[in-house]
Amino acid sequence: xxxxxxxxxxxxxxxxxxxxxxxxxxxxxxxxxxxxxxxxxxxxxxxxxxxxxxxxxxxxxxxxxxxxxxxxxxxxxxxxxxxxxxxxxxxxxxxxxxxxxxxxxxxxxxxxxxxxxxxxxxxxxxxxxxxxxxxxxxxxxxxxxxxxxxxxxxxxxxxxxxxxxxxxxxxxxxxxxxxxxxxxxxxxxxxxxxxxxxxxxxxxxxxxxxxxxxxxxxxxxxxxxxxxxxxxxxxxxxxxxxxxxxxxxxxxxxxxxxxxxxxxxxxxxxxxxxxxxxxxxxxxxxxxxxxxxxxxxxxxxxxxxxxxxxxxxxxxxxxx
Amino acid sequence: xxxxxxxxxxxxxxxxxxxxxxxxxxxxxxxxxxxxxxxxxxxxxxxxxxxxxxxxxxxxxxxxxxxxxxxxxxxxxxxxxxxxxxxxxxxxxxxxxxxxxxxxxxxxxxxxxxxxxxxxxxxxxxxxxxxxxxxxxxxxxxxxxxxxxxxxxxxxxxxxxxxxxxxxxxxxxxxxxxxxxxxxxxxxxxxxxxxxxxxxxxxxxxxxxxxxxxxxxxxxxxxxxxxxxxxxxxxxxxxxxxxxxxxxxxxxxxxxxxxxxxxxxxxxxxxxxxxxxxxxxxxxxxxxxxxxxxxxxxxxxxxxxxxxxxxxxxxxxxxxxxxxxxxxxxxxxxxxxxxxxxxxxxxxxxxxxxxxxxx
Numbered sequence: 001x002x003x004x005x006x007x008x009x010x011x012x013x014x015x016x017x018x019x020x021x022x023x024x025x026x027x028x029x030x031x032x033x034x035x036x037x038x039x040x041x042x043x044x045x046x047x048x049x050x051x052x053x054x055x056x057x058x059x060x061x062x063x064x065x066x067x068x069x070x071x072x073x074x075x076x077x078x079x080x081x082x083x084x085x086x087x088x089x090x091x092x093x094x095x096x097x098x099x100x101x102x103x104x105x106x107x108x109x110x111x112x113x114x115x116x117x118x119x120x121x122x123x124x125x126x127x128x129x130x131x132x133x134x135x136x137x138x139x140x141x142x143x144x145x146x147x148x149x150x151x152x153x154x155x156x157x158x159x160x161x162x163x164x165x166x167x168x169x170x171x172x173x174x175x176x177x178x179x180x181x182x183x184x185x186x187x188x189x190x191x192x193x194x195x196x197x198x199x200x201x202x203x204x205x206x207x208x209x210x211x212x213x214x215x216x217x218x219x220x221x222x223x224x225x226x227x228x229x230x231x232x233x234x235x236x237x238x239x240x241x242x243x244x245x246x247x248x249x250x251x252x253x254x255x256x257x258x259x260x261x262x263x264x265x266x267x268x269x270x271x272x273x274x275x276x277x278x279x280x281x282x283x284x285x286x287x288x289x290x291x292x293x294x295x296x297x298x299x300x301x302x303x304x305x306x307x308x309x310x311x312x313x314x315x316x317x318x319x320x
Numbered sequence: 321x322x323x324x325x326x327x328x329x330x331x332x333x334x335x336x337x338x339x340x341x342x343x344x345x346x347x348x349x350x351x352x353x354x355x356x357x358x359x360x361x362x363x364x365x366x367x368x369x370x371x372x373x374x375x376x377x378x379x380x381x382x383x384x385x386x387x388x389x390x391x392x393x394x395x396x397x398x399x400x401x402x403x404x405x406x407x408x409x410x411x412x413x414x415x416x417x418x419x420x421x422x423x424x425x426x427x428x429x430x431x432x433x434x435x436x437x438x439x440x441x442x443x444x445x446x447x448x449x450x451x452x453x454x455x456x457x458x459x460x461x462x463x464x465x466x467x468x469x470x471x472x473x474x475x476x477x478x479x480x481x482x483x484x485x486x487x488x489x490x491x492x493x494x495x496x497x498x499x500x501x502x503x504x505x506x507x508x509x510x511x512x513x514x515x516x517x518x519x520x521x522x523x524x525x526x527x528x529x530x531x532x533x534x535x536x537x538x539x540x541x542x543x544x545x546x547x548x549x550x551x552x553x554x555x556x557x558x559x560x561x562x563x564x565x566x567x568x569x570x571x572x573x574x575x576x577x578x579x580x581x582x583x584x585x586x587x588x589x590x591x592x593x594x595x596x597x598x599x600x601x602x603x604x605x606x607x608x609x610x611x612x613x614x615x616x617x618x619x620x621x622x623x624x625x626x627x628x629x630x631x632x633x634x635x636x637x638x639x640x641x642x643x644x645x646x647x648x649x650x651x652x653x654x655x656x657x658x659x660x661x662x663x664x665x666x667x668x669x670x671x672x673x674x675x676x677x678x679x
Contacts, residue, residue: 096658100608101658118643288472291469294464
């Protein structure tokens with residue numbers, strides 16, 4: 001095989017695998033920057049993947065053709081917002097332990113999505129296979145560039161959206177007053193309260209954004225990779241997104257780098273089997289690689305994590 | 321009504337009990353919306369578990385590893401650590417016990433089983449200890465390391481089974497030697513061949529150990545002090561770093577033992593995993609419902625095990641998808657975590673009643 005095509009394809013697969021992680025990790029950043037731990041990202045992704053699978057199927061059924069995956073994305077967005085409200089109400093308004101509340105989201109997602117799938121699809125364990133998944137949008141001209149043309153500019157619309165999202169999230173968090181307020185609420189809520197920032201409202205916005213984005217991430221897996229939703233569509237991607245967020249030090253650019261790194265280590269597994277020198281490496285070690293590398297990198301380079309100072313603490317205005 | 325209200329303001333055993341009832345009600349409502357009969361569903365759930373001795377024994381089998389992973393998560397919680405890695409520690413415990421059970425030969429009957437159990441516990445402890453060490457020495461977030469180690473354990477376990485322990489032509493290991501088995505033959509016979517084993521007894525003893533260690537020993541006091549306020553503990557002259565590693569190690573031993581019991585007492589082999597077994601993640605729920613107290617965990621693991629095991633009978637008897645049980649468990653945790661919600665829901669009811677009385 002021509003090495004240029006190989007590298008181009010490797011970059012392409014990497015980005016496909018990273019897309020969902022980018023969405024979910026950025027979502028996590030909005031929630032945690034506002035001071036609300038969100039271990040429920042996994043569940044929120046599951047809700048999104050489910051909503052996309054079901055809504056796209058019904059849209060197809062109604063004859064909406066190529067528009068149906070976009071209906072799926074929209075449904076995921078709404079579903080993610082609704083599900084994240086459970087987390088927000090419990091942990092912000094009622095000051096429940098945020099970790100516990102996140103675990104609840106994961107449990108509810110695992111149970112209710114499959115329950116509804118069985119209800120809607122006559123007891124089947126997965127949604128009916130979609131005929132119309134998302135299709136790739138080659139960017140005119142740019143996709144003709146060797147290597148990166150195939151690698152970057154011949155991709156799913158959701159991948160472009162994810163990359164744009166990173167830049168937007170960075171801009172919003174660090175260059176707007178909204179971002180400053182969000183971060184202030186996560187670092188020192190009572191100080192933020194003193195200068196008139198609505199702490200609870202900012203936290204609600206953070207959690208809702210995380211729900212919407214994580215669900216979109218989950219939806220991209222259904223719509224680009226599996227074309228169906230079943231119990232193992234997400235299987236741990238949400239936890240990897242949380243890792244990418246921490247790895248990236250709660251910064252959108254860092255999280256993007258970490259997500260691409262995870263995507264790359266998932267993508268490269270397929271390529272190891274192609275070459276004579278690498279095909280004897282046990283497959284388990286290739287699967288293990290991203291996780292072991294993460295630990296090594298965290299220990300060697302990152303050291304002390306720089307979590308938002310008030311992360312995990314419910315804010316009680318009456319307490320000083 | 322005022323009595324009901326009082327239940328929620330007093331931090332007592334009744335809080336989880338009311339949450340359980342509310343969780344079951346949520347499940348019933350969702351079943352009604354789906355067009356199922358909740359009464360039939362719940363009655364077939366409980367009649368599955370308590371209907372005959374075999375299923376009752378198998379439910380106990382289901383409960384045992386949940387006690388161990390629940391204790392693991394709770395032990396770390398008490399020391400201020402979130403051990404989301406019980407899953408990986410459980411797998412390492414399984415793998416070590418399988419390896420010792422198959423490869424070590426010529427040991428007498430009880431000794432071999434003990435060595436295999438200890439190997440499982442140590443493997444889990446060391447696996448968690450890595451997390452504790454990195455947290456203590458390098459300040460790396462324990463949650464992210466645990467998540468990474470969960471996946472690493474899954475593939476490492478598969479690698480070991482595939483390359484060293486495999487039964488030819490099958491996706492599982494050879495059987496462990498009979499000398500390493502902790503099954504209780506006579507008890508299994510009494511329970512109509514349900515898979516009963518000594519692990520259940522050890523699990524209950526482990527809960528007692530947890531209680532005595534945590535609340536009656538100086539070491540446990542230090543662990544709790546570190547969990548409450550690390551800086552204060554340090555100021556009082558305690559070695560915070562040492563305590564973090566110790567807490568994670570003991571936590572991992574619990575989870576690893578849970579895995580070892582599953583191999584030595586139930587399956588007698590280890591299958592190649594296609595996905596994470598999930599017992600460690602369930603341990604988080606068990607610990608939360610059990611209020612992170614060892615005796616609470618015995619109860620919550622029993623509830624969890626009964627609901628999970630019975631859900632199969634529920635789908636058989638009332639045609640309800642067994643996933644409903646995960647919604648019920650999620651709701652129970654939700655109500656325990658956000659007691660304020662329950663109070664908020666009950667408050668208008670409570671006030672209205674009072675007004676009516678006045679009128």
